[in-house]
Amino acid sequence: MARYFENGAGELVPDALSGFARAHADLVAYDSADGYVTARHPSPMRRVGLLSGGGSGHEPMHTGYVGAGMLDAACPGRIFASPHNRQIFRASLAVAGPEGVLHLVKNYTGDRINFGIAAERLADAGIACSRVLVDDDLASDSDGVAAGRRGTGATVLLEKVLGGAADTGMGRTELVELGTALAGRCRTLAAASAAHHAPATGEPAFALPLGELEYGVGIHGERADRTRSQGQVGALVEDMTGALLDALRPGPDEPVVALVNGLGSVTSLELYGIFGELGRVLDARRVRLARHLVGDHVTALDMRGFSLTLMVADPVTLEFYDAPVHTPALRW
Amino acid sequence: MTIPAFDAAQTREWTHRFAESVYATEAELTALDQQAGDGDFGTNLAAGVQAAGPLLERVGARSGPADVMGAMATAFLDEIGGTSGPLFGLLFQALSRAAARSGPGLTTAALAEGVAEGLAAIRRVGDASPGDKTLVDALSPAVDALRAAADAPPAAALATAAAGAWRGVRDTAALTARMGRASYLGERATGIPDPGAVGVALFFASAGETVRALEPHLTPG
Numbered sequence: 009m010a011r012y013f014e015n016g017a018g019e020l021v022p023d024a025l026s027g028f029a030r031a032h033a034d035l036v037a038y039d040s041a042d043g044y045v046t047a048r049h050p051s052p053m054r055r056v057g058l059l060s061g062g063g064s065g066h067e068p069m070h071t072g073y074v075g076a077g078m079l080d081a082a083c084p085g086r087i088f089a090s091p092h093n094r095q096i097f098r099a100s101l102a103v104a105g106p107e108g109v110l111h112l113v114k115n116y117t118g119d120r121i122n123f124g125i126a127a128e129r130l131a132d133a134g135i136a137c138s139r140v141l142v143d144d145d146l147a148s149d150s151d152g153v154a155a156g157r158r159g160t161g162a163t164v165l166l167e168k169v170l171g172g173a174a175d176t177g178m179g180r181t182e183l184v185e186l187g188t189a190l191a192g193r194c195r196t197l198a199a200a201s202a203a204h205h206a207p208a209t210g211e212p213a214f215a216l217p218l219g220e221l222e223y224g225v226g227i228h229g230e231r232a233d234r235t236r237s238q239g240q241v242g243a244l245v246e247d248m249t250g251a252l253l254d255a256l257r258p259g260p261d262e263p264v265v266a267l268v269n270g271l272g273s274v275t276s277l278e279l280y281g282i283f284g285e286l287g288r289v290l291d292a293r294r295v296r297l298a299r300h301l302v303g304d305h306v307t308a309l310d311m312r313g314f315s316l317t318l319m320v321a322d323p324v325t326l327e328f329y330d331a332p333v334h335t336p337a338l339r340w
Numbered sequence: 341m342t343i344p345a346f347d348a349a350q351t352r353e354w355t356h357r358f359a360e361s362v363y364a365t366e367a368e369l370t371a372l373d374q375q376a377g378d379g380d381f382g383t384n385l386a387a388g389v390q391a392a393g394p395l396l397e398r399v400g401a402r403s404g405p406a407d408v409m410g411a412m413a414t415a416f417l418d419e420i421g422g423t424s425g426p427l428f429g430l431l432f433q434a435l436s437r438a439a440a441r442s443g444p445g446l447t448t449a450a451l452a453e454g455v456a457e458g459l460a461a462i463r464r465v466g467d468a469s470p471g472d473k474t475l476v477d478a479l480s481p482a483v484d485a486l487r488a489a490a491d492a493p494p495a496a497a498l499a500t501a502a503a504g505a506w507r508g509v510r511d512t513a514a515l516t517a518r519m520g521r522a523s524y525l526g527e528r529a530t531g532i533p534d535p536g537a538v539g540v541a542l543f544f545a546s547a548g549e550t551v552r553a554l555e556p557h558l559t560p561g
Contacts, residue, residue, distance in 0.1 A: 093426050094418045121423045124465035128430050129417060132437060154518075 011210040021064045032336040035075045044099035045071045046081045051175040057103035060112040063088040069306045072337030078171035088228045090118030096126035107180040108136030114159025115143040140187035144194040147224025161317035162194035164305045172328030193320040195255045197248045200225040200313025227308040245285035258320045263298035267317035270304040344493035345445025351405035358546035359389035368554045376532035384425040391419035405446035409436035424536050431458035448497040452486035473517035475536035478508040498547035505541035506557045509533045
């Protein structure tokens with residue numbers, strides 16, 4: 009309890025949202041009654057509203073990516089809990105374009121169901137709605153996991169690329185094709201040296217001895233199927249990058265976009281060290297690093313850990329990625 | 341010859357009896373969900389019918405069955421947390437749509453179409469099939485029964501749907517869940533009927549009468 013600066017366990021998310029809305033009032037609007045954030049200045053070229061959402065505790069995702077060039081709306085749930093279908097339905101009505109809306113959904117049961125219920129309501133209301141499912145987490149890629157791979161860091165890259173594409177006036181069907189193909193070309197792997205702390209109790213979500221790593225941890229503190237000793241970061245990044253490249257197998261002329269992502273409590277100092285190691289591994293394997301992001305983008309409250317995401321890109325993808333963006337958490 | 345159909349008043353009585361059935365069996369539903377779910381289903385269902393109350397009162401005298409089911413849909417979709425309450429909302433939404441298509445009254449054909457569309461929507465959203473120990477196991481036999489009763493008036497058709505749904509409920513007791521509320525409990529929930537399926541059976545049974553206790557319906561024979 010005392011660990012977090014808050015007015016009460018249930019107050020953290022609503023208090024943060026009203027502060028966020030005030031801090032970025034030039035870019036976003038927050039509807040506190042229906043629980044969603046919308047972009048103030050979306051491109052007039054857009055024919056499809058882009059919408060995402062999910063549990064809170066992963067900031068700046070998703071609200072931080074609402075704005076020109078990226079999301080038209082985001083629906084934050086309670087901490088680590090899916091948003092309610094009503095939030096998604098109302099936000100979709102608010103941002104639907106002439107070709108309806110596109111939902112970017114991370115692959116978790118709760119998110120799939122609540123976005124699915126909202127999609128049925130939209131169909132009933134005569135609003136076209138499609139979905140791109142994000143399922144990039146390599147650690148949950150196993151035949152034994154019926155739910156499939158979890159969605160994590162790739163969400164930010166997909167939100168950026170699809171935002172750039174939507175700003176060209178691209179239709180919903182093409183956006184779904186682009187997004188689905190691209191989601192299949194993204195993989196992420198995460199490692200943590202300490203768990204996040206639950207806001208309600210202030211206690212760590214799991215215990216991990218010093219010097220041990222949870223290798224393949226999820227962004228809600230889902231345990232990995234193994235731990236490994238921490239060792240030097242160079243060897244760790246080499247193993248993680250190798251696993252991602254083995255899964256993605258980029259062709260000889262295909263560059264990658266990399267996201268080096270802090271999970272909440274890893275320092276910028278460490279993240280740049282990790283990025284340096286990643287660059288060395290990619291150089292040694294002759295994989296061209298076309299673009300990169302380094303920083304806290306998809307966090308897990310205050311987890312001490314990081315994730316690496318690689319996205320295999322082509323020139324068109326890079327063009328959309330490079331398109332202007334002006335959101336609270338990303339701008340160029 | 342006019343096709344027999346529920347008018348707005350009869351549809352409203354049905355939803356009113358459903359509310360009574362839910363309140364009367366809330367404790368039993370909660371006890372079931374504590375054994376085969378996370379324990380909040382009885383509360384959520386009761387919250388749904390309670391939220392529907394004021395919305396149903398606002399449905400005007402000149403409105404039809406579509407508006408009654410529409411009020412139920414809005415209450416369950418907008419006001420209830422968790423996921424199974426809103427899934428019931430999708431059933432009511434489909435019934436409202438089918439009623440609007442069928443004209444002033446809710447015919448047996450419209451009921452069959454609406455429940456089938458509701459089942460399809462719930463299956464799309466939850467990715468559940470018959471046999472997964474979910475509300476689909478009660479809804480699916482109800483659709484079959486309504487289709488088979490195409491020539492019967494709505495009250496008789498709904499009675500066969502209720503019988504099918506209760507049979508589906510009893511069958512869920514033997515199942516091990518793959519999806520949904522009981523899937524986290526695995527074999528520990530075997531022997532316990534699925535509470536979501538019970539909610540579906542309560543809805544159809546309430547077309548004819550208020551259900552005062554679950555127990556008699558859960559015992560085979």
